[in-house]
Amino acid sequence: MNLNLYGHDGQWLMVDCGVSFNEPLTPKEVRTSEIVSADPKFISDQKERLVGIVITHAHEDHVGALPYLWRRFKCPVYTTKFTAEVLRRKLAQVGLLEEVPIIEVADQQSQTIGVFTVSWLSLTHSTPEAFALIIETQAGRVFHTGDWKIDLSPVLGEGFDAQRFRALAKQDILAMVCDSTNALQKGHSVSEEACYQALLETIKTERNRVVVGCFSSNLARLVSLGKVARETGRYLALLGRSMINMVNIAKATGYWPDDLPLIDAAHVGYLPREEVLAVATGSQGEPRATLNRLAANNCFDLTLEADDLVLFSAMMIPGNENDILRLVSQFKGQNIRTLQQQDTDLPIHVSGHPYRDELQQLYSWVQPQVAIPVHGEAAHLAANADVAKASHVPHQLVGLNGDLYQLAPRITLDRKVVSTGRIALLR
Known part of the structure; x- marks a missing residue:
């Protein structure tokens, strides 16, 4: 749950x-909250x-906390067309659609935001x-990577353009704040195109219903499954509101191919078994999601039978292991x-984050003075810093939530400057 502040x-x-x-x-708390965000008190107390x-x-x-927290900030939001459409639908659900100023930006565009000039550079990820x-x-330039990978065949959009990142070496980048998820x-990392081929190879030999569990936000995966359905003579149905909403957003913004038709989920139960390909929410074992209802045999649109296949095209997020294993046990x-990722040599799921070779490449292209690993646990941050050091980045700063990274006029890392924690947005 990312929330970064540049001052x-x-x-x-x-x-x-x-x-x-x-x-x-908190680490010691047993009870969980349905939706959690970082505590924004530090910045909301000085929102002016x-x-x-x-x-x-x-x-x-x-982006998920913004509809809940925006009233604490009350400032403009800058993002691109697709993300803006996702955000607007979230804001409409909480009655803020007309209140939040959203400024849409595009690739290689720059915006002056107070004392900051922000430029956008497109890269490849799973959305x-x-x-x-x-x-x-x-005081200098910071390169903030966001989530990324080097994918030359990403299924949706253009492949990774290395040349624009090589050009950053000429911009004297002070610091590179970099994704550490797969450090x-x-x-x-494996390309999304390879995942499409693996899903096609797996599903084309099936003779019964196939249900694929994946993240609704992984639009490239949904498009891949639409292509698989077309090439295997199946009908694609979406099971889960968030999945239907994401495809509607893709259609509204031009990201859903016109030649990939969908059928109404209410019709999928009437099809022969060999013609069904359904995509369902709940790959992490979420109790109220569609896969859980399928396992409990109380999904209104579809009932599974013996020898049907449930394929998990998603990573097992740490902490969700027991819920997923319980779900698998119910099906079995x-x-x-x-079929889970660990059950096959085929890449039926691929990550949207960079492996070590990709980190090394980007550090060598950008040539920052300082590496700041983010987005990972302590071991991931340390591994990212090791790659930066081996890539001849002069300084590596590895910190924790609440630490202050001072980049100019001198480079320091001050510990626990800001009090941090988590808040429940929904219990």
Whole structure:
């Protein structure tokens, strides 16, 4: 649940404002809250100094808290067309659609936001319009990667353009604030195109119903499954409100191919088994999501039978292991087959984050003076810093929530400057 603050000359710029799900508020707390965000008290107490909020992309851990927290900030929001459409629908649900000023930006565009000049650079991730940022002040330039990977065949949008990032070496980047999610993984991440091919190879041999569990925000995966349905003679149905909403957003913004038709979920139960390909929410074992209802045999639109296949095209997020294993056990108890990432050599799920070779490449292209690893646990941050050091980045600053990274006029890391924590947005 990302919330980053950049400060200069008495002003602050927020980058991302996200949520996490089904989390405790403290490490010792047993009870979980349905939706959790970072505690924004530090910046909400001085909101008159907050000049803007920039959202890098449309994933929940980057945009999901904004509808709940915006009244504490009351400043403009800057983001791209696709993410703006996602955000508007969220704001409409809480009655804020007409109140929040949203400024839409585009690739390679710059905006002056208070004392900050922000430029957008498109890169590849598992959702459309994921962007890195160049944040410039009189004190220097910071390159904020957001979530990314080097994917030359991302299914949706253009492939990763290395040349524009090589060009950053000429801009004297002071610091690179970099995604660490897969910093422990050796080599290079697998392309979304390879995942499409793996799903096609797996599903084309099936003779019964196939249900795929994945994240509704992974639009490239949904498009891949639409292509699989078309090539295997199946009908694609979406099971879950968030999934239907995401595809509607994709259609409204031009990201859903016209030649990939969908059928109404209410019709899928009447089809022959070999013609069904359904995509369902709940890949993390969420109790109220569609996969859980399918396992409990109380999904209104579809009933599974013995020898049908439930395929998990999503990572097992740490902390969700027990919920997922319980879900798999329920299916297996009904002789419904399951297939998870660890059960096959085929890449039926691929990550949207960079492995170590990709980190090394980006550090070598950008050549920042300082590496600031973010977005990961302590081991991931340390591994990212090791890659930066091996890539000849002079300084590596590895901190924790609430630490203050001072980049100019001198480079320091001050510990526990800001009191941090979590708040429940929904219990």
